[in-house]
Amino acid sequence: MELLMVSGAIREVVSEWAAARGLDAACAELANPAELAPQLASAVRGRVEPADLGDPWAHLHQAGFLRLMGVFDPAELDATPEAFFPIPSCPGTITGRAAMLAIIGLLELEAVSYGSENSGELFVNLVTLPGEGVFADKSRKSMHGHTDAVSFPVRGYRSASFPNIAPSPDAVCLAALRNPDGVPTIVMPVPALVAALTPDHVAELKTRQFSVRSQKTFITGTKRVLGEELVEVDVEVLLETGEGTWIRYSHSSVDTLGEDSEAAVEALNAACAGAATHVVLQPGDLLILSNRTALHGRAEVGGDPGGTSRWLMRGYGLKTQELTEAQRYAGSPHILYP
Numbered sequence: 001m002e003l004l005m006v007s008g009a010i011r012e013v014v015s016e017w018a019a020a021r022g023l024d025a026a027c028a029e030l031a032n033p034a035e036l037a038p039q040l041a042s043a044v045r046g047r048v049e050p051a052d053l054g055d056p057w058a059h060l061h062q063a064g065f066l067r068l069m070g071v072f073d074p075a076e077l078d079a080t081p082e083a084f085f086p087i088p089s090c091p092g093t094i095t096g097r098a099a100m101l102a103i104i105g106l107l108e109l110e111a112v113s114y115g116s117e118n119s120g121e122l123f124v125n126l127v128t129l130p131g132e133g134v135f136a137d138k139s140r141k142s143m144h145g146h147t148d149a150v151s152f153p154v155r156g157y158r159s160a161s162f163p164n165i166a167p168s169p170d171a172v173c174l175a176a177l178r179n180p181d182g183v184p185t186i187v188m189p190v191p192a193l194v195a196a197l198t199p200d201h202v203a204e205l206k207t208r209q210f211s212v213r214s215q216k217t218f219i220t221g222t223k224r225v226l227g228e229e230l231v232e233v234d235v236e237v238l239l240e241t242g243e244g245t246w247i248r249y250s251h252s253s254v255d256t257l258g259e260d261s262e263a264a265v266e267a268l269n270a271a272c273a274g275a276a277t278h279v280v281l282q283p284g285d286l287l288i289l290s291n292r293t294a295l296h297g298r299a300e301v302g303g304d305p306g307g308t309s310r311w312l313m314r315g316y317g318l319k320t321q322e323l324t325e326a327q328r329y330a331g332s333p334h335i336l337y338p
């Protein structure tokens with residue numbers, strides 16, 4: 001995949017799309033991602049040679065991330081919001097969201113959200129939150145290596161306790177609107193992690209012996225929908241799948257009891273430093289993270305909320321061909337259960 005060529009084509013397609021309609025019409029189209037993502041992707045395909053496009057999904061899966069620089073114009077931005085949602089309807093957030101849909105379409109994923117996180121909003125602000133609570137605290141801190149929606153199964157697997165839980169996303173898309181202090185997002189691809197582990201540690205991590213709690217943004221929502229806080233027991237951290245070795249992990253949400261499994265988790269945490277690629281997103285950049293073949297995290301954000309503080313938008317993509325009706329919410333096409 002020729003990243004420069006593809007980035008240039010996405011930039012053209014998105015800016016032409018935005019220029020041809022007003023803010024309200026653009027927002028209405030963004031609300032229908034199942035239509036807009038394939039439409040933007042097909043326009044991009046019309047502008048790059050197939051050899052330059054290559055296979056974006058294979059590229060993402062192999063490298064663990066895709067960085068596309070300068071794919072949208074972060075123009076006329078409001079002050080940085082102080083909540084996960086709503087996303088203000090200004091030109092920069094509209095082209096940023098459209099650019100995320102374009103790459104989700106090129107990856108042949110569906111743009112999805114979960115009813116139990118941020119009220120099912122398709123795109124959310126990742127920003128510094130005001131006040132003192134756990135969310136405010138978390139929003140300023142660094143993040144250790146994790147996959148998103150870690151308490152949900154990976155694609156192709158079912159939750160033992162609630163079989164209708166949809167899989168966690170295949171990809172996490174970040175669109176950068178502001179990053180004044182150059183705070184890096186950190187990617188740790190699975191092959192680099194595994195290379196730093198002993199075969200015994202790898203075998204421990206592939207054993208069904210870990211318990212996984214929900215990440216903070218999912219706790220209240222999963223309790224509401226499922227009637228209890230979701231804790232998945234007896235799951236693997238590393239999974240040998242038909243699509244390679246996958247990972248499901250969060251430093252703060254995965255627990256284990258055994259001495260050997262504890263040592264394997266410690267080895268995995270230690271491997272993160274050596275496996276890390278630091279990506280400093282600039283306004284107008286996209287970062288697509290594989291939520292199967294990489295962990296991701298970030299450095300400390302710090303600072304005050306609002307104003308011109310750090311502001312990323314996030315969206316999820318998933319291969320949904322195998323999804324059942326029960327794993328979705330009827331009438332809300334992109335919102336998955338729970």
Ligand SMILES: O=C(O)CCC(=O)C(=O)O
Binds near residue numbers: 126143148186298312
């Ligand atoms: O802020 C970042 O760069 C990444 C944030 C992240 O991974 C998350 O909110 O789950």
Ligand SMILES: [Fe+2]
Binds near residue numbers: 146
């Ligand atoms: Fe994340």
